[in-house]
Amino acid sequence: MTTPSSPSKTMDFYDIAMKPPAAVNPWKSRLALNFKGVPYKTTWVPLPDIGRVRRGLGVPACRKLADGSDFYTLPILVDPNTDSKIGDSFDIAVYLQKTYPDSGAGDLFPPQQLDYTYDQDLPPWAPPLTKPRAGEYAEYSKFNMHVDRAFSAHVGLMGSFLPLDSQESKDEMVRRAGVKSWEDFEIKGEAREKMKESFRIMLGDLAKLLSKDPSGPFILGKQISYADMIIGGWIYIMRGTLPEDEWQEIINWHEGIFRRLYEGLQQYAEVK
Ligand SMILES: N[C@@H](CCC(=O)N[C@@H](CS)C(=O)NCC(=O)O)C(=O)O
Known part of the structure; x- marks a missing residue:
């Protein structure tokens, strides 16, 4: 198959449906797609439909649930220019490059050393998002895993504010987590401060x-x-979920270094 050096047909990017106009989840891929300047449009999938859509496209699951069964996730990128379907955000960035x-x-x-690790145990409700891979881009892949681990361990600060599109989507997350109601996701008071x-x-380490x-x-x-997008993807999730006062507080920690990263990435943050 010959590969076009610049794609002409529009790609399909599958993201989880939120209450418009919010886009919260696969920001790493969105930033990478915009950076590479390729034509694409987003298909918004309600959370309870992700499994059906992913299986329908024939893209195998890349995560497992705690009981060992397949966990169907987004993003997925479908590129009609090469007949490719990619179902993991790191793979999407590698594919585009x-x-x-x-x-x-x-x-x-670009080759670089990414000295950062997060080796603390994850809480049981935060199963690993990614596995590192060997070979080309191994340094970025390892960094991706550690940054995913570091933010996943704190995702409890954001989860209850996820602006999902419907009650059915919320019910699906409640059912899966084995909690009684959506409100049970909220971490409050002393536990939140901790x-x-x-x-x-x-x-501070990052x-x-x-x-x-x-x-x-x-x-x-x-x-x-892409290492900036690995961190930036999570910063955009924070932006889409944290209450405004907490967002302002957190984004200005550490002399505003994460605010400058967020602002620097804004040029590639269009939602298409
Ligand atoms: N390693 C995958 C992980 C993707 C992933 O876990 N996506 C989550 C959102 S962050 C998802 O689709 N969850 C669907 C659900 O909770 O039903 C990637 O980087 O693409």
Whole structure:
């Protein structure tokens, strides 16, 4: 198969439906798609329909539920230019870089060392989002896993504010988590303050990596890479979920280094 160097047909990007106009979830891929400047449009899938849609497209599950059964997730990217279907955000970024190396704003994976690990145990309700892979881009893949672990451990601060599109979508999450109601997801009072403090410490470690090149706002200074989108994807989830006062507080921690990253990525944050 010949691969077009710049795609002409519009790709389909599958994201979880939220109350319009919110886009909350697969921001890493959205930032990567916009950075590569490829044509795509979003298909919004209600949470209870993800399994049906993913199976319908013939894309195998990339996560497991705690009981070992398949966990059907988004994003998925379908590219009619090459007849490809990709069902994991890291794979989507690698696919875009390999298939369209000269498209858009540059290389998503410039070689770099990404010194950051998060080795604390995850709570049982936060099963691993990603597995690291060997070979090409292994450094980015390992970083992706550690950053996913670090934010997943604190996702309790955000979960109850997820602006899902319908009561059915909320009911599905409640059923799966084995809790009584949506309100049970909210972490309040002292427990919230404790989790925020742990979040502040975790972000402090990531801030060290981001401040390596003071010409910032990106890890490589003025040059954006997928590593910035790995962190930035989570910052956009925070933006779409945290209450305004908490968002303002958290985004300004550590001398505003994460606010500058968020602002630096805004040029690639269009929802199409
Ligand atoms: N490793 C996958 C993880 C994707 C993932 O876990 N997606 C979650 C949202 S963050 C999802 O689709 N959840 C569906 C559900 O909870 O039903 C990736 O990076 O694409």
